[in-house]
Structure formats: structure tokens, C-alpha cells
Amino acid sequence: MTSGRPVTTALGIAILAMLAVTVLLPAQQRDPVTARASAATSTLTSLDYIEIQQLVRKSAWALDSGDNYGYAYADLFTPDGTFAGTNQGEGRTIQGRDQLATLARGGARGHTVQSHLTMNHVVKASADGATGRAYVVVVDVGVVGKPNRVNHGGYYDDEYQKTLQGWRFKRRTYYESKVDIWPESSPRPVK
Amino acid sequence: MRNAFATAVLSVLLVWFSGTSAQQPSPTPVLTALDYLEIEQLVYRYGYALDTGADNGFAYADLYADDATFTGTNQGPSGRTYQGRERLAALARGGKRGPNFMSHWVTNVVIEPAPGGAIGKTYVGIFDIGNGGNGAKSRVDHGGLYNDVYVKTPKGWRFKSRSFFESTSGAPVQPPPAMLTPPRALAANPAQSPNPESRTPNPGSLTAQDYIEIQQLVARYPYALDQNPDEGQSYANLFTTDAVFRQPRTEGRQNLAKMASGAPHGAKYARHFLANHVIEATADGAIGKQYLVAVDIGESGQPSSIFLGGHYEDVYAKTAEGWRFKTRTFIASVTGAEVK
Numbered sequence: 001m002t003s004g005r006p007v008t009t010a011l012g013i014a015i016l017a018m019l020a021v022t023v024l025l026p027a028q029q030r031d032p033v034t035a036r037a038s039a040a041t042s043t044l045t046s047l048d049y050i051e052i053q054q055l056v057r058k059s060a061w062a063l064d065s066g067d068n069y070g071y072a073y074a075d076l077f078t079p080d081g082t083f084a085g086t087n088q089g090e091g092r093t094i095q096g097r098d099q100l101a102t103l104a105r106g107g108a109r110g111h112t113v114q115s116h117l118t119m120n121h122v123v124k125a126s127a128d129g130a131t132g133r134a135y136v137v138v139v140d141v142g143v144v145g146k147p148n149r150v151n152h153g154g155y156y157d158d159e160y161q162k163t164l165q166g167w168r169f170k171r172r173t174y175y176e177s178k179v180d181i182w183p184e185s186s187p188r189p190v191k
Numbered sequence: 192m193r194n195a196f197a198t199a200v201l202s203v204l205l206v207w208f209s210g211t212s213a214q215q216p217s218p219t220p221v222l223t224a225l226d227y228l229e230i231e232q233l234v235y236r237y238g239y240a241l242d243t244g245a246d247n248g249f250a251y252a253d254l255y256a257d258d259a260t261f262t263g264t265n266q267g268p269s270g271r272t273y274q275g276r277e278r279l280a281a282l283a284r285g286g287k288r289g290p291n292f293m294s295h296w297v298t299n300v301v302i303e304p305a306p307g308g309a310i311g312k313t314y315v316g317i318f319d320i321g322n323g324g325n326g327a328k329s330r331v332d333h334g335g336l337y338n339d340v341y342v343k344t345p346k347g348w349r350f351k352s353r354s355f356f357e358s359t360s361g362a363p364v365q366p367p368p369a370m371l372t373p374p375r376a377l378a379a380n381p382a383q384s385p386n387p388e389s390r391t392p393n394p395g396s397l398t399a400q401d402y403i404e405i406q407q408l409v410a411r412y413p414y415a416l417d418q419n420p421d422e423g424q425s426y427a428n429l430f431t432t433d434a435v436f437r438q439p440r441t442e443g444r445q446n447l448a449k450m451a452s453g454a455p456h457g458a459k460y461a462r463h464f465l466a467n468h469v470i471e472a473t474a475d476g477a478i479g480k481q482y483l484v485a486v487d488i489g490e491s492g493q494p495s496s497i498f499l500g501g502h503y504e505d506v507y508a509k510t511a512e513g514w515r516f517k518t519r520t521f522i523a524s525v526t527g528a529e530v531k
Contacts (some may be wrong), residue, residue, distance in 0.1 A: 046224040046399035057467040060482070098258045105200070112525040114500045118467040119296045120235040135238060135293045137318060139484060141500025142524030148497035152328040153320040155293050180289030185222035 003120070051092070051167045052123050052160050056134050057165070060116040066109030070101030078170045087176040100189045106145075115139060128182050129170065131159040137173070166174050193276035218306045224399035227310070227407075228346070230341050232300050233348045234313055238295040244288035249320055251283030252276045256342050256349040265335075265357040287319075294318050297337070301412045308342040308351065314413065314461045315355070316486060331495040334358055334488045338462050358488040361457025396472040404514045405470050405507055407476055419456035423448030430516045431508050437520040462498070464485060470507075476517070477507045483521070500524040 035055040044052075055076060062073035074097045083100060094103055105162070108115075121134040137153035140146060159171040193363035222230075230456035233254060253276070255261070262271040273282050287294065297315040316334040335358040340351040352385040373519035396511060397405075408429060437444050441450045455462070468481035499521040508517040 017303065018375050032335045046228055047402075049225075049228045050399055050402045054469055060467045060470060061480070107528040112501075112522060114484075114502050114524045115486060117296070117482055119298050119466055120238040122232055122235045122239065133239065135296055136318065137293075137296060139500060140246065140499060141484065141497055148500060150318060150320065150331060150497070152329055153318060155295060158478075175291050176321055177293040178289060178291050179287045180291060182288075182290060 005080065013088070042122070044130060048130070048162075048167070049123055049128070050129055052132060053121055055160065055167045055169070056118055056121050056132070056156075057157070059172075060118050060136075063104050064109065064113045064115045065111050066105050070104035072099035074098070077172075078163060081169050082171050083169075084171075084173045086174060087152075091113030115151075123160075128160070129159065130167075132158045132160065172184060219304050220308065222302070222304045222309060222320060223461040224403050227302055227403045230311065230348045231300055232527070233301050233341065233350070234297055234339070236309065237350075237353075238293070238297055239285050242288065242292045242294045243290055244283050245492075246288075246392060248280030248283035249276070252279035254350055255279055255353075256344050256351050259342075259350050260352045261350075262352070262354040264354055269497075270354075277377060292322075294332075296464075298466055299413045300405060301410045301414065302341075305340070308340065309348075311337075311339040311341060312414070313337045313339070313463055316464055316488075331486055331488070331497065333495060334461055334486065336459060337502060344396075351437055356459045357490075359454055359457055359459050359490060361460055364455055396479060397470070401509075401514070402470055406468060407467055408507070408514050408516070409479070409481060409505070413461075416451055416454055417456055417460045417462045418458060419454070420458070421450055423451035426451035428512075430519070431510055434516050435489060435518045435519075436516075461488060473506075476509060477514075479505045479507060481505075 001170065057071065059076050062069075062076060065072070067073075068075075076101055077097075079097070080095065080096045082093050082099075084091060094100055103177065109149055117137045117139060118134045119137075121132060123130055124131040134156050135153070136156055138151045140151050141148045154175045154177040157175065158169060159175045160167050161170040162168075199366075203507050220226075224321065237251075237254055239245070240254055244251070248501070251463065252411070255276075257276075258274070259279075260272050261273045263512040264406055266513060273279055294317055296316040296318060296390050297313050298316075301313070302309055302311040314338070315337055316345075317332045319332040320329040336356045338354045338356065341348050342351040391521075412429060415423075415429060418524055419426060427448040430436070430444060430447055431440075432444060434444075434447070436447060436450070439450070441447050462485050464484045466482045469478060470477055470479040482500070482501055484500045487496050487498050489495040501521055503520065504520045506519075507516040509515075
């Protein structure tokens with residue numbers, strides 16, 4: 001070991017540099033922006049966000065087109081997935097592939113029907129997948145002999161689950177838009 | 192041994208130096224796919240926070256950075272600016288609100304990196320839906336454009352400033368006759384219209400960055416058409432040099448620029464609202480489709496109306512300039528019966 005001194009020096013520099021790094025790295029990890037992003041999206045990657053966005057957009061296409069006898073819509077749900085329309089009478093929950101397909105077969109359907117416009121789609125990671133909300137406005141456009149108009153609208157409250165086929169709706173609930181006052185007792189936080 | 196130690200020192204120092212340089216804020220940051228998505232989420236949360244007035248309006252105020260401002264350029268002759276958490280919260284407490292009220296529909300979100308963070312612009316359609324549940328007809332109330340500056344704070348992306356501009360049309364132009372006759376008969380053979388659902392899916396060949404860039408391409412389309420600041424140049428540049436637009440069939444950037452300039456436009460004009468943009472990878476690029484609702488926002492107190500609805504079917508190509516439209520086909524909505 002003729003080079004004991006340089007090795008010691010090298011070792012010393014390395015240790016100092018490592019110390020610098022150990023001080024620096026936690027500083028970067030402490031960066032709340034990075035920390036927050038990784039905590040909130042620990043299970044959602046960019047592609048997860050994008051695929052969930054695509055799922056919600058596809059549901060509008062599938063519903064309006066009634067593609068594949070409504071099964072294009074049904075197949076966006078998990079096998080036990082549900083749709084609930086809280087505006088339908090007392091509120092109606094639809095479950096099962098055939099029942100969901102039937103829903104997407106009713107009314108005016110086809111590739112030139114553009115009725116459900118979804119926007120403002122927010123997505124959050126949850127313990128077993130993701131949850132989200134999207135505004136939906138239902139318009140009557142291109143209806144022969146009728147002026148174009150806004151029919152109704154509201155929002156979807158969704159639960160998404162990642163399956164072998166990709167992200168699917170586990171639960172979707174539609175709420176009609178309405179002007180209201182907040183219940184004094186139960187302020188509802190916004191997702 | 193000595194070499195090994197020297198290498199260790201060098202590599203450790205390299206890490207240290209790269210760490211130091213990452214600490215310094217770069218003037219114009221590079222936005223990752225996740226940054227785009229998080230800014231988009233901020234823009235979408237805005238609607239809920241404002242329409243519901245949740246948490247006494249503070250859900251809305253907390254979407255802004257500490258010193259941030261909202262400016263309603265339509266409020267009074269010279270506009271009005273709100274600054275500070277209390278003032279912004281008060282803004283979200285006024286007017287029509289409720290846990291289920293949905294009014295601000297935001298779309299066409301264009302985001303760009305900028306010194307200190309990012310800037311963006313969006314369309315907003317302000318709807319009146321379920322007004323008191325008294326059977327009042329749902330309608331488009333008004334709408335326009337937001338111009339935004341975003342900043343990444345310890346809590347995530349926030350608005351540094353947001354300004355609303357009411358949609359105003361520009362000087363009248365005479366649209367080409369073909370643009371006034373959008374309705375087209377139902378396709379006799381549905382197989383003729385490209386339907387992404389029916390193609391063999393080819394997932395995984397588009398990265399998150401590709402999706403974002405294609406979404407940004409489509410989001411830029413309405414601005415180039417409705418605002419058209421440069422005689423159709425920015426519109427034409429969204430297409431490949433050999434692109435085809437239908438209808439009317441238009442080929443080449445020069446013709447596309449000419450066609451765009453024949454459409455109504457103005458510096459603050461918002462008319463083409465896009466939604467439900469789906470994208471799918473193909474062997475040589477990507478295809479996609481999205482809904483269009485063209486809204487004539489009422490000016491000077493006039494009521495708004497929906498000019499037409501329909502959808503675009505697109506083929507995208509990745510060029511040296513980025514993703515571009517290779518073909519874009521507009522198909523107007525036609526339905527025989529009223530949609531329930």
C-alpha cells in the first residue's frame with residue numbers, strides 16, 4: 001500500500017461528497033411539490049390519468065352511438081359495475097352487462113348523434129383505484145326539424161378500477177345540476 | 192484501487208453537481224406529462240369550486256397562489272381585479288351556487304411552459320342548467336376565454352393569475368357556402384366512416400407525452416380558427432403539408448389558411464367547443480375523434496344559441512414539427528328523433 005495517503009484523501013473526499021449528497025437528497029425529497037405529487041398519485045401514473053380520461057370520453061361516444069348494440073357502453077364497466085341515474089324517478093341503479101347495454105340502446109343512437117358532452121374531468125387516486133367527477137351537458141343538436149338546444153346537464157360521480165382490460169367504471173352515478181343552498185349542518189367538501 | 196476511488200469520487204461529485212443545478216429554478220421549466228395533467232386538473236377543479244361555492248368559497252380561493260389575481264375584464268368599463276384569499280372566496284360565494292350546481296364548462300385547454308411556471312388558455316361556456324329546479328329551460332348563458340398563468344407551489348400547481356374575456360366576434364366575414372351547409376345524410380354504410388373502436392387496438396405504442404401532444408394539437412385548433420391572428424397561418428400549421436380537411440375538401444396549407452380566414456373570427460372570439468377527445472394508436476401514428484359544439488355566444492345582452500353540433504374524425508402524424516393533422520373530417524350531427 002504505497003498509496004495509502006491518496007486513497008485516504010480520495011476516501012475522505014468521497015465521504016464528504018456523499019455527506020453533501022445525503023444532505024441534498026432529503027432536501028429534494030422534502031420539496032413539498034415533489035412529495036405531494038408522489039403521495040397523491042402513488043398509484044396513478046401519467047398514463048393512468050390519460051387512460052381514465054379516455055374511459056370517460058369513450059363512455060359518451062358509446063352511449064350516443066349505441067355501438068355494438070349498446071355493448072360498447074356496457075363493456076366500459078367492470079362485470080359488477082353499476083350506473084345510477086339519480087334523476088330517474090326515485091333513482092334507479094343498473095347493473096349487469098345486458099342491462100347496461102339496453103340502457104345504451106334506448107333513444108336516438110348512431111354515429112351522427114353527439115349529445116353527451118363531458119368536460120371538467122377531475123381524477124383522484126383512491127385506495128382501490130381512482131375516483132373522479134365530470135360535468136356532462138346533454139345537448140340536442142342536428143335533430144331534424146328542431147332548433148339546437150341545451151337539454152339538461154349535471155355531473156357524474158365515478159369510481160374506476162384497473163382490470164386486465166384496462167381502467168373500467170366500477171360505479172357511476174349521475175346527478176342533475178341544480179341551484180341550491182348548502183345544508184347548514186352538512187357542508188360537503190368538493191373532491 | 193486508486194482508480195476505483197477516483198471513479199467513486201467523480202461519480203459522487205457528478206451526482207452532487209447535477210443535484211445542485213436541479214436546485215436552481217430554470218427560467219423556463221420543461222413540463223412533464225404529469226405537469227400537464229396536474230395543471231389540467233387545476234383548470235377542471237375551478238368549475239366545481241366556483242359553481243358549488245364549497246367551503247364558503249375558500250375551495251375556490253385555494254386554487255390560487257398567495258398573491259394571485261382573478262380579473263373579470265367584462266366587469267365594468269375597465270374590468271375588475273380580485274386579489275387575496277378573502278376577496279376570491281367572496282367571489283365564489285356570490286351568485287347561483289349549490290352542492291350540485293354545474294355551470295362553468297371548460298375545454299380546449301392549451302398549456303405552455305413559461306418563465307417561472309406555465310401559461311395557458313381555455314374556452315369557457317357558462318351554462319344555466321337546473322336554475323332553481325323550477326322548470327326553467329337550460330341554456331348557454333354566456334361564455335368566452337380564460338387566460339392563465341400557473342405557478343408550482345409547495346401545494347401543487349396554482350393559478351397565479353386568471354383573466355376572463357367575454358367572447359366577442361370580429362369584423363363580419365363571408366363564410367364559404369360549403370361551411371354553411373353542414374348537415375350530411377346518415378352514412379349508408381357505417382363501415383365507410385373510420386371508427387377507432389372497430390380497429391385492432393394497438394395500445395402501448397403511444398407514450399403519455401404523445402397523448403398530451405395530440406391533445407394539445409386538438410386544443411389549439413379552435414383558437415387558430417376562431418381567433419385566427421395571422422390570416423390562417425397558425426391554423427394551416429396544425430396540419431401536415433399534404434393534409435386533407437373535409438368538408439369542404441381542402442388540401443395544402445395555403446388553401447387551409449384561406450379557408451380558415453373565410454370563417455368568422457376575432458381576437459376574443461370563442462365558438463368551437465370541443466369535448467370527448469379519444470385517441471388511439473395505429474401502426475403509423477394515431478387516430479382520434481372528438482365532439483364539436485359551435486356556440487354563438489350572445490353579445491350585448493343577446494341570447495346565446497348553439498349554431499351546430501357534430502364531430503371530427505382525425506388521423507394524426509408525428510412530424511419533425513411535432514404531431515399534426517394528416518386528415519380531419521367534420522361530420523355534422525343528424526338525428527331523426529329528439530334525444531331523450
